[in-house]
Amino acid sequence: MYDEILLPVAPVGEANDAITHAVGLAERYDATVHVVSAADTAVDTLAGPRTGAFSERLVDAAEERVEAVTDELEAAGVETVGSVARGDPLEVIENAIEDGADIVVMPSHTRRGIRRLLLGSVTEKVIRVASVPVVTVPMAESEAEGERSDAAVDDVGGASGSR
Template structure:
């Protein structure tokens, strides 16, 4: 059913909960995991010097490389992982990368913000869910539960 599962990462430990689901699905369907980090340097465009922007961009790329390398480290030996670090608006790049010709499923963590937090901060996951042409599996990744989670992954509704 799935040949390629796209798993965007921001490098946080919370994303590891979503990875558990992705790895299990990859095993079940003999699918490849494509780990993606999106460098969103647009917010740094107002810096006064071009060299400062280059330095920030390099730092963000290094952070991205570390994030996708961590996915490779966590992957079970029987799961193939490909990695990409791309530039752009995160939700747009994720949707484009998951074009049906590339990936069959997106697995993303969601921090579960609601109300005014979601209104003010927006949600990359929500924008991806609304725009993606492939199914999106969202996994609740509450930072307070990262250290307390059980051995078996559970759906947020459980």
Template sequence: MYDHILFPTDGSEPADSALDYALQIAAEHEATVHVLNVVDTSQVSRSGMQGDVSAALEQEGTEIVNETAQRARERGISVVSEVIHGDPYEAIVEYSTQSAVELIVMPTHGRRGLQRFLLGSVTERVINTADIPVIAVNPGTQPHTYPCQDLLVPTDGSRGSELALSEGVALANATDATLHILHVVETGSLGPDARSLVKDEELTTRADEIIADAIETAAAATVDTVESEIEFGIPSKEIRSYIDTHEIDFAILGTHGTTDFSRYMMGGVSSKIVRTSPVPVMWVREPDPSGG
């Protein structure tokens, strides 16, 4: 399913914790791992000592990719390693395009602060601009195992969630995982009376249609085991609750083709989920019609 996987690394503990998951994916799919370190040119410019700093950072990057590549080779995984210069997120996306990789695996945050999560980070920017799926791994959670057993795709009927479902169907078939399809009718901002009315009216009808369409898609692809559910409430909370209750170990969410991180499917649900997700989250981006 994946022949080439990109693993950008800055040598930090978060990156190190995500590496094992990336190597598990590579081993399962017999993929080549591309280990990449980016020398941040903006950091070099700010230093005022461009030559010395650039050389030092490149040397550091070489040591990081060599060590990471060695860990991959010890597990029998084919490796390509490279150190390049540029803006980190732009360089990562450009490399993914030029090297024809099919998947990027990254931690939700890097060495610039363990408390600085996805929002505003390199990972966020990669998710917002890469044309291929990106898996974000939260280093603050327990170790994860791939292939997954229970795979969740929340859907709201948008194009982004349709793309996520397509990826989820393919992954479920490739790994024999149970595919969980969830739609959340957002009623968190409504009062209890309005909430009860909503359940009997158009939103419930629409929810049934969304779930039915998703199940039909999975059935057409002959996914072995599919579970579906409709919940009412605040989407981010219901998705997280479903992950915990059903022991989900992987989730796939669709994003809109925009560089505005506040605009994700279901009104920003994805950005809330990824910061605290106890499981790895794959992001599948809806391409920007303008080509951005």
């Protein structure tokens, strides 16, 4: 039923419960998990000497994150492919779906009130536009708090002004 599972991860962060769900689905369906992280380097379009250094740090962080998650999945015996793409997180995820993902498994922060209204959610956007099922996994409170403290990191994919 599911041969290709897409697991988007933020460039900065720690393990999240979505990884466990991706492992479970991969084991059940003998599927490959595609770990993708979007490095939203839109700041490159802004003039200034420091933007290049920021975007390179973001890409490096995304590569390290993808490597850590793929290592975790491989240690669990799951066939894994990892990649980092520059761009808007939603577009990166949409492109990965078009490349053949059968299902998306992604974390969801449990923001409420004004934070949710102002920041939005990449996960919510993916749910609205995805052509495949999307499994959302609430982040554990300690994980969500750690992620919230890093305002430059997006829900799933990169430094961005919107969540």
